[in-house]
Amino acid sequence: MSDAPYLSLEKLTLAYGKSIAVENLDLTIRKGELLALLGPSGCGKTTTMRSIAGLMPVKSGRIVLDGKDITRVSANRREIGLVFQSYALFPHLSVFENVAFGLRLQGMSGAALTEKVDTGLRTVGLSDFSARKIPELSGGQQQRVALARSLVMKPKVLMLDEPLSNLDARLRLEMRTELQRVQKESGVTMIFVTHDQVEALALADRIVVMRNGVIEQIGTPEEIYNKPASSFVADFVGFENIATVVGNKLVGSAGEVTCPATLPNAAGLAWRPHAVPLGSGPYRGTVRGVSYAGSSREYVLETPLGPVKTEVDAALPTHQIGTELAFDLPPEAAAPLRKIG
Amino acid sequence: MFQNRTEALALALPAALFAAIVFLVPVAILLSEGFRTADGWSIQAYIDFFSMPLNQKVFLRTLRLGLTVTFVAAIIGYAAAYAIVTLPPSSKGKMIGLVVLPLMISPVARTYAWIVILGRTGIVNQALMTVGLTDGPVRFLFTETAVFIGLLQLFLPLMIISLISALENLPRDAVPAARVLGANWFQVFWKVLLPLTREGLVIGGTLVFTGSLTAYITPAILGGSKVLMLETLLYQQVTVANNFVSASIIALILILMSFAANILLRRIASARNSK
Ligand SMILES: Nc1ncnc2c1ncn2[C@@H]1O[C@H](COP(=O)(O)OP(=O)(O)O)[C@@H](O)[C@H]1O
Numbered sequence: 336m337s338d339a340p341y342l343s344l345e346k347l348t349l350a351y352g353k354s355i356a357v358e359n360l361d362l363t364i365r366k367g368e369l370l371a372l373l374g375p376s377g378c379g380k381t382t383t384m385r386s387i388a389g390l391m392p393v394k395s396g397r398i399v400l401d402g403k404d405i406t407r408v409s410a411n412r413r414e415i416g417l418v419f420q421s422y423a424l425f426p427h428l429s430v431f432e433n434v435a436f437g438l439r440l441q442g443m444s445g446a447a448l449t450e451k452v453d454t455g456l457r458t459v460g461l462s463d464f465s466a467r468k469i470p471e472l473s474g475g476q477q478q479r480v481a482l483a484r485s486l487v488m489k490p491k492v493l494m495l496d497e498p499l500s501n502l503d504a505r506l507r508l509e510m511r512t513e514l515q516r517v518q519k520e521s522g523v524t525m526i527f528v529t530h531d532q533v534e535a536l537a538l539a540d541r542i543v544v545m546r547n548g549v550i551e552q553i554g555t556p557e558e559i560y561n562k563p564a565s566s567f568v569a570d571f572v573g574f575e576n577i578a579t580v581v582g583n584k585l586v587g588s589a590g591e592v593t594c595p596a597t598l599p600n601a602a603g604l605a606w607r608p609h610a611v612p613l614g615s616g617p618y619r620g621t622v623r624g625v626s627y628a629g630s631s632r633e634y635v636l637e638t639p640l641g642p643v644k645t646e647v648d649a650a651l652p653t654h655q656i657g658t659e660l661a662f663d664l665p666p667e668a669a670a671p672l673r674k675i676g
Numbered sequence: 677m678f679q680n681r682t683e684a685l686a687l688a689l690p691a692a693l694f695a696a697i698v699f700l701v702p703v704a705i706l707l708s709e710g711f712r713t714a715d716g717w718s719i720q721a722y723i724d725f726f727s728m729p730l731n732q733k734v735f736l737r738t739l740r741l742g743l744t745v746t747f748v749a750a751i752i753g754y755a756a757a758y759a760i761v762t763l764p765p766s767s768k769g770k771m772i773g774l775v776v777l778p779l780m781i782s783p784v785a786r787t788y789a790w791i792v793i794l795g796r797t798g799i800v801n802q803a804l805m806t807v808g809l810t811d812g813p814v815r816f817l818f819t820e821t822a823v824f825i826g827l828l829q830l831f832l833p834l835m836i837i838s839l840i841s842a843l844e845n846l847p848r849d850a851v852p853a854a855r856v857l858g859a860n861w862f863q864v865f866w867k868v869l870l871p872l873t874r875e876g877l878v879i880g881g882t883l884v885f886t887g888s889l890t891a892y893i894t895p896a897i898l899g900g901s902k903v904l905m906l907e908t909l910l911y912q913q914v915t916v917a918n919n920f921v922s923a924s925i926i927a928l929i930l931i932l933m934s935f936a937a938n939i940l941l942r943r944i945a946s947a948r949n950s951k
């Protein structure tokens with residue numbers, strides 16, 4: 336992996352008619368990198384991918400790949416692979432012919448073609464399926480065919496749109512490992528889209544968190560997980576307690592509390608449930624919900640700030656609903672946020 | 677719903693008998709007319725029919741017009757249907773409405789409209805003379821071209837609708853997928869669109885072809901007795917010449933042509949699809 340940018344999006348703005356879907360997006364991707372585009376449904380992930388692939392006109396901005404401006408290059412000349420969320424296989428062709436589709440367009444045929452297609456199918460574990468018809472395959476198998484069809488083209492960048500979201504839980508884990516292996520083996524620069532933070536954290540070298548068509552934060556999985564820049568990212572990666580900092584006060588959805596300790600210089604603070612101690616501390620709240628989660632027990636407290644979620648060792652005695660308890664929101668255990676809202 | 681098949685068949689019997697008596701029997705009688713002679717059965721009437729130059733001409737003209745109208749409707753229809761399905765949903769509905777609208781207007785009215793457009797003092801002739809392309813009016817009416825235009829206009833909506841439904845059922849993103857894999861628009865059409873919409877093309881083609889063969893009003897008004905087609909010839913044989921043998925022969929030819937077209941188009945579709 337080299338540090339020089341391989342694919343750059345410069346001030347990219349994309350629109351459907353008059354409605355802007357992606358605005359002023361700046362992003363660089365290094366060669367060989369596995370980048371995740373993470374964000375809730377409708378934030379513009381698919382739109383961004385389609386524009387990189389040349390399937391969506393660019394309203395303003397530039398796309399540069401390997402030193403060349405490809406903003407106006409048509410989709411069939413970009414050397415970019417895209418695995419669609421719906422897989423978009425050709426139902427009138429066999430598995431073999433689907434994988435061979437792009438190679439045939441390049442004029443390849445005979446033994447050379449067969450060898451490349453077989454290699455592609457072997458990479459995704461479908462060697463025995465080359466004569467099958469597409470409707471005879473399971474969802475997971477169709478996905479592998481779509482992956483092989485893109486891989487054999489040796490694209491400069493391979494993009495996958497929500498590659499795991501249509502699979503059941505077990506297959507999802509299997510495919511996740513598979514994707515990682517394929518990416519490491521082929522060294523292909525890969526962008527994958529997901530709305531699942533667990534997937535992004537597990538797979539990616541770097542994560543781009545998107546929201547409403549703009550980038551909210553770019554960072555390594557560790558950075559995103561431990562140092563979310565905004566309340567939006569914090570919420571997305573499991574910081575369930577978020578408060579705004581105003582002077583020495585913490586402001587929540589329902590009201591505010593005065594913090595006895597000095598608060599850091601940040602727009603807000605965020606705590607994961609396990610970072611909120613229960614039974615001691617300067618604040619008080621009433622238990623409104625208890626749920627058992629194996630090794631731990633989760634409590635939802637009604638507090639002057641609004642609901643606060645804490646997680647404590649399941650071996651500790653259970654508190655009944657309605658009990659009033661002390662709790663703490665220690666500033667040193669919180670992630671400082673630069674931006675709220 | 678029914679205890680067994682026999683019971684279901686028994687219930688269907690009256691309707692089946694009715695259909696057979698009022699439909700199949702008369703057709704059979706009519707068609708047998710062409711094979712009956714004073715002393716038994718023969719195909720002599722068919723030989724006589726096809727040995728007449730006028731009949732040959734009308735037969736070939738009907739076939740030619742049917743094929744060209746179908747072919748041109750397929751090309752225009754494909755372009756129109758593709759343009760319509762790629763529209764945003766709101767304008768798509770309006771465009772489909774616009775395509776269907778002519779189907780709700782009587783073919784007589786639609787055909788007479790062409791007289792206004794193509795007549796000696798019609799819009800087209802006036803435009804041509806104003807621009808100076810011709811000195812006098814050009815003869816459009818009562819030519820094969822007029823019949824062609826009339827039939828095309830009459831049946832194009834059926835082709836467009838068939839192709840719209842075929843294109844709507846295309847797997848999502850199949851076309852973008854082909855593009856990204858390196859296909860230019862020509863290759864997208866031949867390798868993805870055409871094979872996946874063949875069924876719609878067959879249905880639309882059958883509708884347009886059989887429609888063109890069996891249309892009466894359009895060739896009657898725009899072609900008259902100068903440009904006879906099998907259908908107008910059939911009418912003439914019955915009402916003017918009172919020749920039921922010829923009429924029977926023409927009816928059978930029309931039926932066979934429709935069947936042949938359908939079978940042929942189906943063959944083409946399944947042969948390509950099972951590759
Ligand atoms: N074909 C389209 N026409 C109009 N608006 C669209 C179209 N596709 C997506 N959008 C809009 O663009 C925004 C981004 O969509 P998309 O890129 O599909 O989001 P994501 O992939 O992150 O779920 C959404 O607000 C969506 O409603």
Ligand SMILES: [Mg+2]
Pocket residue numbers: 377380381382496
């Ligand atoms: Mg999407």
